[in-house]
Amino acid sequence: MVRVESPPTDREVPVVRVVLLPVVLLLGATAAGSALVAPAARIPVAVCGAIATLVVAVLTVALHRARRATRVQRAECEQRIAYLEHRILSHDAETVRLTKEVMPAAIRRLRVGNSPDEVMRDIVDADAANRHLPKALREQIHQVLEVIDNEEARRDSAQRAFVSVARRVQAIVHRQASELREMEDHYGRNPEVFDDLLRIDHGTALIGRLADSIAVLGGARPSRQWPKPVPLFSVLRGAMSRILEYQRVDLHSISKVAIVGTSVEPLIHACAELLDNATRYSPPQTRVHVTAVEVQTGIAIEIEDGGVSLSEEARARAENMLAQAQAGINMNDLGESPRLGMAVVGRLSRMYQLQVSLRQSAYGGVRAVLIVPREMITTGPAPGIAHGIGATSRPTSSLDMSQLQHVVPPPGKRKPKPAATGPVPSVAAPVPTGAPAAAARPAAPAAAMEDDVPVVTEWTENGLPQRRSRGRAPLGSHNLPQQPTPPPAAANGFQPGPGEGADGGRGEEKPPGLWLEAFTKAVNGVPQERKHGEDSDDAWDKGDLK
Amino acid sequence: MSGPRRERRKADPDLLDPERLYVITGDLDDSERAALDLVTMVVAQAEPSPTFQPEQAAILRLCQAPLSVAEISAYLGLPFSVVTSLLSDLLATELIESRAPIVRATLPDRSLLEAVMHGLQKL
Numbered sequence: 001m002v003r004v005e006s007p008p009t010d011r012e013v014p015v016v017r018v019v020l021l022p023v024v025l026l027l028g029a030t031a032a033g034s035a036l037v038a039p040a041a042r043i044p045v046a047v048c049g050a051i052a053t054l055v056v057a058v059l060t061v062a063l064h065r066a067r068r069a070t071r072v073q074r075a076e077c078e079q080r081i082a083y084l085e086h087r088i089l090s091h092d093a094e095t096v097r098l099t100k101e102v103m104p105a106a107i108r109r110l111r112v113g114n115s116p117d118e119v120m121r122d123i124v125d126a127d128a129a130n131r132h133l134p135k136a137l138r139e140q141i142h143q144v145l146e147v148i149d150n151e152e153a154r155r156d157s158a159q160r161a162f163v164s165v166a167r168r169v170q171a172i173v174h175r176q177a178s179e180l181r182e183m184e185d186h187y188g189r190n191p192e193v194f195d196d197l198l199r200i201d202h203g204t205a206l207i208g209r210l211a212d213s214i215a216v217l218g219g220a221r222p223s224r225q226w227p228k229p230v231p232l233f234s235v236l237r238g239a240m241s242r243i244l245e246y247q248r249v250d251l252h253s254i255s256k257v258a259i260v261g262t263s264v265e266p267l268i269h270a271c272a273e274l275l276d277n278a279t280r281y282s283p284p285q286t287r288v289h290v291t292a293v294e295v296q297t298g299i300a301i302e303i304e305d306g307g308v309s310l311s312e313e314a315r316a317r318a319e320n321m322l323a324q325a326q327a328g329i330n331m332n333d334l335g336e337s338p339r340l341g342m343a344v345v346g347r348l349s350r351m352y353q354l355q356v357s358l359r360q361s362a363y364g365g366v367r368a369v370l371i372v373p374r375e376m377i378t379t380g381p382a383p384g385i386a387h388g389i390g391a392t393s394r395p396t397s398s399l400d401m402s403q404l405q406h407v408v409p410p411p412g413k414r415k416p417k418p419a420a421t422g423p424v425p426s427v428a429a430p431v432p433t434g435a436p437a438a439a440a441r442p443a444a445p446a447a448a449m450e451d452d453v454p455v456v457t458e459w460t461e462n463g464l465p466q467r468r469s470r471g472r473a474p475l476g477s478h479n480l481p482q483q484p485t486p487p488p489a490a491a492n493g494f495q496p497g498p499g500e501g502a503d504g505g506r507g508e509e510k511p512p513g514l515w516l517e518a519f520t521k522a523v524n525g526v527p528q529e530r531k532h533g534e535d536s537d538d539a540w541d542k543g544d545l546k
Numbered sequence: 547m548s549g550p551r552r553e554r555r556k557a558d559p560d561l562l563d564p565e566r567l568y569v570i571t572g573d574l575d576d577s578e579r580a581a582l583d584l585v586t587m588v589v590a591q592a593e594p595s596p597t598f599q600p601e602q603a604a605i606l607r608l609c610q611a612p613l614s615v616a617e618i619s620a621y622l623g624l625p626f627s628v629v630t631s632l633l634s635d636l637l638a639t640e641l642i643e644s645r646a647p648i649v650r651a652t653l654p655d656r657s658l659l660e661a662v663m664h665g666l667q668k669l
Contacts, residue, residue, distance in 0.1 A: 177566075184567055188625025191579060195627070198568040205566055230564055233600065238564025246569055268564055 019060045026053040098137065102130060106145060111152070116145035163218035166211045170223055173208035180204060202241070209242040209276075212269050213344045221351065222265040229258035229378050232292055232299065238264075239271035245279040254292045255299055263352060263376035270348045270356075273341045274303050274368045282307025282365055297355075299372040305365040318358050322346040352376070570601055570624070571631040580634040580644070584616040584626065587645045588633060601632050602641075609642060 030049020034042045106123045110116065120142055124130045133141075180201045187193040212222060230238075233254045240246040259267055278288045286306035292299055325346020349356045353373050361367035589612045594603035601622060608621055619629040636642045 181567075185625050188619070188627050189584070191627050191630070194625065198566075198571065201566050202568050226564070234564050237569045238566075241564070241566035241569040247572060264564065 015061070015064055018064055019057055022060055023053055023057045026056050094133075094137075098141070103141070103144070106141065107148060110145055110148055116142060116149050119145055159218045163215050163220045166215035166218060167220075167223060169211035170208060170215065173204055173211060174224065176204050177201065177208065202246075205242045206244060209269070209272055213273070213340045216269070216344050216347050217340065222269055222348075224265045226261040226264040228261050230261070230264045231256070231258045235259050235264055235268055236271060236290060236292065236301070238268040239275055242268070242272040243276045243279060245284070246275075248279050248284075248286070249275055249288045249290060252289060252291045254290075255294050257294070257299060257377050257379055259372070259376055260378050263372075266348050266352045267354075267372060267376065270345050270352075270354060270370060271301060271303070273345050274356075274370060277341045278303050278305035278307070278366065278368065281305070286365075295371070297371055298374040298377060301370040301372065303368045303370070304361045304363060305367075306361075306363045307365040315358055315360070318342055322349070322356055322358075325350070567625065567628050570599075571628050572635070579627075579630050580637050581646075582615050582630045582633055582644060584614065584619075586615050587612040588615060588618065589613075589643050589645070590641065591643055592641045599632075602636055605629075605632060605636065606641060612645070 026049065030046060030053060033049060034046045037045050102123060106119050109119045109122060114122070120138070124133060124138060124141065180197060184194060184197050184201070187197060212224075215223065233251065233256075236251055236254060240249050240251075243249075275288065275290070282288065282305040288306075289304045290301065291304075292301045294300075321342040322345065325343040345356055348354065349370075353375075355369075355371040357369050359367045359369065588605075588609050590606040590609040592606065594606040596603075598606070601624070604622060605618055608618060615626065615629055615633065618633075619626045622629065624632075633642065633644070637644060
């Protein structure tokens with residue numbers, strides 16, 4: 001540029017010099033010519049010479065002018081080019097900045113929930129660096145934002161549709177599950193029907209899990225609510241009941257804690273997906289081992305399978321999938337044959353602060369560790385019915401016991417007998433020996449065999465029991481209330497204090513089967529029956545006091 | 547027996563357990579149910595240990611004294627078939643002993659029955 005501008009200034013002067021040389025030469029030639037030719041031709045020659053000189057002078061000047069003009073033009077041209085290059089460079093830089101900084105910022109704001117117009121105002125207008133953007137670029141940004149906004153809206157609505165469909169399926173499955181449970185109770189005595197019901201129940205649970213997965217991937221939280229804490233053991237069995245091959249899962253040393261109600265469903269679901277993975281990707285004859293131990297941060301649930309070893313690469317892929325899911329993937333990324341498991345676990349773990357990691361197991365398979373945070377755990381008693389969990393099934397029985405107790409004669413009358421049975425339960429309940437033994441049994445069985453709990457409530461004149469099917473009171477209850485006061489119980493070791501009446505007996509830890517057995521014993525005792533006279537307690541004493 | 551329970555179940559479906567019954571019974575296909583009926587008496591032969599399934603542990607605790615299958619079913623709140631399946635496992639490992647009810651035909655001693663009847667009548 002400097003080079004271009006300098007020439008015109010120092011070429012300005014030489015114009016005269018450039019013209020001078022040809023003019024002087026021509027003048028000299030003319031003068032020489034006119035001197036050499038004959039005097040007659042001298043004048044025309046001089047005139048011609050002068051004209052030629054003039055022409056040459058004019059031409060030279062013109063030529064020079066033209067050259068100078070070209071030079072100036074070129075200089076201008078180069079200047080323009082330089083300017084344009086500069087413009088292009090800065091434009092490029094601007095574009096880069098737009099793509100690298102402005103657009104991402106704008107899109108981020110859009111995702112947060114602002115409308116395209118708001119984003120334009122915040123990002124473009126409010127920023128000094130962006131305010132001077134050309135109109136076309138502003139237009140472009142705006143359009144891009146509009147398109148993204150529309151897409152997001154469409155995707156959102158698609159997801160919502162997914163979720164709402166999933167919710168409906170869940171509702172149906174839930175209702176069907178509770179109806180199936182009713183039917184299972186109802187047909188519990190018919191093994192064929194019952195087994196078929198269980199099979200349907202299992203299938204329903206699998207459908208339910210799929211619906212749950214779709215809902216979770218659609219960004220919703222699990223719908224099912226558990227109002228009360230549920231023991232971890234039940235949670236894990238709940239997870240087992242939602243996978244296909246639950247038979248292969250073994251639960252070992254499950255920590256005795258309960259999970260707070262709100263966290264039960266996500267935990268069940270996450271465990272179910274991990275268990276499903278474990279059973280699905282290991283040979284069918286291997287077992288899957290589950291343990292749950294307490295760690296500093298909460299409870300670590302370990303799910304270990306004996307499947308193919310997880311190569312480092314596969315592990316990386318799986319973890320990557322988890323990480324992606326935790327970052328929030330959408331349904332479109334799942335592909336045609338989606339492997340939902342990890343995506344679901346990732347989603348759930350992000351929503352509920354669970355930590356999941358996959359490692360190689362000592363058995364060669366995969367060990368998935370799920371850390372349940374301490375906030376989800378409660379060590380208090382879990383009131384949620386978990387059937388079978390020892391702690392909860394016992395109270396139920398003791399409750400029933402208290403109902404039964406009033407049927408059973410007060411301890412004083414019956415107690416003597418436990419000396420035979422109570423302390424040594426392992427002796428297979430001193431079984432009725434011989435024929436008399438048999439006498440007692442049928443009475444109870446006969447009652448039990450009836451569907452509607454027939455209860456002996458009254459007696460006919462000729463001494464036969466009359467049954468009423470609807471009574472709540474168990475066998476023979478009406479007979480017992482008017483028991484005379486119990487005789488001093490000092491004799492029997494069971495009774496804690498003499499002052500305790502029927503209440504003491506009730507509070508006592510007494511296995512629920514005892515009363516029936518007592519009855520059995522009572523009748524068995526006949527061989528050495530002692531006639532007590534016509535005491536109304538005769539029948540009881542007969543057996544009990546033997 | 548089934549009437550009240552059905553009502554109860556209907557009343558609070560939210561209190562359903564997370565685990566389904568088939569998880570408790572275990573594998574359906576290869577389990578052979580022992581011949582148990584509602585009135586079979588069951589006695590535990592061992593103390594429950596922590597390694598047992600909770601239901602089985604509960605059965606062992608309940609059956610310290612002889613108990614009928616129907617009662618076990620009622621106390622555990624589990625259908626009869628589930629209980630028999632659990633009991634079958636326990637029977638197979640000889641942790642419990644079952645006694646079939648005595649058939650009436652083998653019953654004896656009419657005088658004994660009468661004595662009992664008189665005794666009861668006088669109550």
